[in-house]
Amino acid sequence: GAVVSQHPSRVICKSGTSVKIECRSLDFQATTMFWYRQFPKQSLMLMATSNEGSKATYEQGVEKDKFLINHASLTLSTLTVTSAHPEDSSFYICSAGPARGETQYFGPGTRLLVL
Amino acid sequence: SQQGEEDPQALSIQEGENATMNCSYKTSINNLQWYRQNSGRGLVHLILIRSNEREKHSGRLRVTLDTSKKSSSLLITASRAADTASYFCATDATYNQGGKLIFGQGTELSVKP
Numbered sequence: 001g002a003v004v005s006q007h008p009s010r011v012i013c014k015s016g017t018s019v020k021i022e023c024r025s026l027d028f029q030a031t032t033m034f035w036y037r038q039f040p041k042q043s044l045m046l047m048a049t050s051n052e053g054s055k056a057t058y059e060q061g062v063e064k065d066k067f068l069i070n071h072a073s074l075t076l077s078t079l080t081v082t083s084a085h086p087e088d089s090s091f092y093i094c095s096a097g098p099a100r101g102e103t104q105y106f107g108p109g110t111r112l113l114v115l
Numbered sequence: 116s117q118q119g120e121e122d123p124q125a126l127s128i129q130e131g132e133n134a135t136m137n138c139s140y141k142t143s144i145n146n147l148q149w150y151r152q153n154s155g156r157g158l159v160h161l162i163l164i165r166s167n168e169r170e171k172h173s174g175r176l177r178v179t180l181d182t183s184k185k186s187s188s189l190l191i192t193a194s195r196a197a198d199t200a201s202y203f204c205a206t207d208a209t210y211n212q213g214g215k216l217i218f219g220q221g222t223e224l225s226v227k228p
Contacts, residue, residue: 006157032214043203044158044218093157100214101145101207108157 002028004096006107013084014115021079021110023050023094029074030096034104035067038091050077050094084114121204121219129227134191136222138204139184145207147180148216149189152201161189161202166209194226 003026013019023033031052036044048069049057056069066088068080077096081088091111095104121138128134140147146165150158162178164171164187171178177190191198201223205216 034215036218043220044205046215046217049215091155095158095216097214102214103148103160103163104205104214104216105160106150106158109155111155 002026002096002098002103002105004094004105004107006094006110008110009108010111010113012113012115015085016083019081019084019112021081021092021094021112023077023079023096023107025075025096025105028096028098030077030098031074032100033071033077033094033096035069035077035079036093036095038093038109040091044093047079050079052077081112084112086114088112089114121202121222123222124220125223125225127225127227128194130194130196132194132226134194134198134224134226136189136202136204136224138187138189138219140187140204140206140217140219141185142206143209144182145209147178147187148205148207149176149178149187150203150205152203152221154201158203191224194224196226196228199224199226 005024007022033050035047038044047062050069050071052071058064071077093109095106097104148163149161152158164180175192180187201221203221204219
């Protein structure tokens with residue numbers, strides 16, 4: 001199947017700092033990518049839809065100024081957690097697919113720990 | 116918002132037995148996808164079943180879809196200890212632009228050697 005990568009895989013930061021997470025589609029182009037968050041022992045919650053060349057679409061309850069999304073090219077979307085706080089500690093996962101309505105491939109995830 | 120519900124939430128079986136997980140959802144869908152997640156890892160895609168399909172097979176996996184009941188099931192036959200993981204269903208709803216998945220709560224499967 002298609003490959004989606006994420007970087008970094010793990011990050012520990014101090015409260016108040018900003019953290020950038022990259023999501024790349026390695027062998028296909030993706031006009032749309034998705035960002036999810038997963039807390040321990042829970043399911044994935046969709047945060048936002050990242051749209052190449054336009055603004056991201058955020059799910060209800062997700063602060064767009066807190067979670068900045070930039071989809072600068074057809075193979076790269078970035079999620080920046082601004083002024084991170086301990087409650088932002090979570091597992092962040094992105095997904096992308098070669099075509100709409102088809103299989104979504106997930107990155108390996110980024111574990112964020114805010115101290 | 117979460118659309119799917121899965122049952123059971125946890126399932127413990129012996130190696131060689133079959134494991135069945137069920138998923139229910141609320142709205143019309145384009146497709147339904149099943150994923151597997153090992154603890155602390157990313158998701159691995161298992162099967163995609165479209166709204167006009169009723170059953171699909173892949174190796175030891177069998178997925179059914181009943182759109183009239185808005186439900187799906189995942190059957191793993193002849194389970195192995197390596198099948199131990201969390202399993203999620205995810206729906207691509209027709210009201211979406213396509214690609215956005217809403218996940219069920221997941222089933223935590225434990226296969227004992």
